[in-house]
Amino acid sequence: MRLKLSGGNGYNKVVSVDNDATLEKLLLASEAPTPVAGIRYGYPPQRVDNNQKTSQSKLDSLGISSGEKVTLIFQDEGNKSEAVTERAPSSQSSSEQLPPNKCKISLPTGEETYLHVRQIPDDNSCLFHSLSYCVYKDISLSPTLRTVCSEHIRNDKVLYSDAVLDRPNEEYAQWILRKDSWGGGIEIAILSKNFGVAVYVLDMDAQKFEKFNEDQFNQFVIIMFNGVHYDSLELVNQRTVFDRRDEIFSEAVLEAALEIAKQLKRSGHSFNTRRDRIICNTCKTILVGERDVARHAESTGHVDFGQAKN
Known part of the structure; x- marks a missing residue:
């Protein structure tokens, strides 16, 4: 399976692992620059800590499939991440902290839901x-x-x-x-x-x-x-x-x-392809414009792009 990894300090990487790979094998393939406390994936994000027991869990048993985006939680940010990701929506108040990809909808009738x-x-x-x-x-x-x-x-x-x-x-x-x-x-x-x-x-x-x-x-x-x-x-x-x-x-x-x-x-998830330079995180090619990015993806199969630093 092919997974897109991201993490703090600009870490981004696309890795390929066997379909029966464990969390331990994924982290080895990640070549993370610092020790990994756990991972987050899915919407809404769920967290799995990296410990002796979970390290032997197969990725498919965790609900991770090919094409998934997985965020590595480095040890120096593990406590900070936990405070946000482990809240359950049903217990959140009006001042709740939600992940950036989720928003509460409150209606005049008193009904509430989430987008x-x-x-x-x-x-x-x-x-x-x-x-x-x-x-x-x-x-x-x-x-x-x-x-x-x-x-x-x-x-x-x-x-x-x-x-x-x-x-x-x-x-x-x-x-x-x-x-x-x-x-x-x-x-x-x-x-x-x-x-x-x-x-x-x-x-x-x-x-x-x-x-x-x-x-x-x-x-x-x-x-x-x-x-x-x-x-x-x-x-x-x-x-x-x-x-x-x-x-x-x-x-x-x-x-x-x-x-x-x-x-x-x-949170840094948008790219202005008309104005900004885009980098292919797979081969490090610098691209400008959506058409340039599209042509590169079509010719190489690369799909992991990020904002190029000046």
């Missing part, structure tokens, strides 16, 4: 995965969504001209079928109409929504883009489709989504 980020695998198909999850709760349908886009583009050579696509129509229609090709606004607009729901793309860096087909559909889904990756947003009951006719609730959801984007940006 959080649904982590989507980093494998160059994250746009299709995020939409597939929002609509079907199944990311395995992403190849089918690519086919929908390809056929739609091929069948409308006027709307999707060579100039619009920046390459010949037929070439683009074939290209988007590849699992390593990044989708974007063209594909979002097509799939929105195919689903019959609007798609609200929350730009984490810009802190604003780009709404696709909101004038055509009352129902909408929300996906978040950090500059190089898409994730889905959902309620804790896994609800992902909302209705703008329910004005109070839909506005509360959108406000919560913006708050999550704000907290994640503050």
Whole structure:
């Protein structure tokens, strides 16, 4: 399995371990610069301490699967992390501390729920995965969504001209079928109409929504883009489709989504690919612009990117 690791002091690494690997083997593969007190993973984050007993636990028994993002808790920050991650939502008060990828929604009726980020695998198909999850709760349908886009583009050579696509129509229609090709606004607009729901793309860096087909559909889904990756947003009951006719609730959801984007940006999770230099953490190549990043990912298969230091 392939895992994306991160930690304090700018630590980032992508590792490959056997499917039956233990926590101990993962930490050995991580080549962490300092002793590791434990790990965090999943949404909402759960913590596993690194001790003699847990070190022999297999990763799959802990609920860790390929594509997972795992945060290493170094010993000097272990106590600090524990204070945040071990609180249960059911016991949190109005002043509760939540992870940056989660936000409470309080309604005038007194009801409360939580909106959080649904982590989507980093494998160059994250746009299709995020939409597939929002609509079907199944990311395995992403190849089918690519086919929908390809056929739609091929069948409308006027709307999707060579100039619009920046390459010949037929070439683009074939290209988007590849699992390593990044989708974007063209594909979002097509799939929105195919689903019959609007798609609200929350730009984490810009802190604003780009709404696709909101004038055509009352129902909408929300996906978040950090500059190089898409994730889905959902309620804790896994609800992902909302209705703008329910004005109070839909506005509360959108406000919560913006708050999550704000907290994640503050935590350093956003990338401005139009302005900032991006580094491929796998091969250390410096990239500028979303297109540059996308082409690098397609040509190399690398999916782990970060903000390049000046």
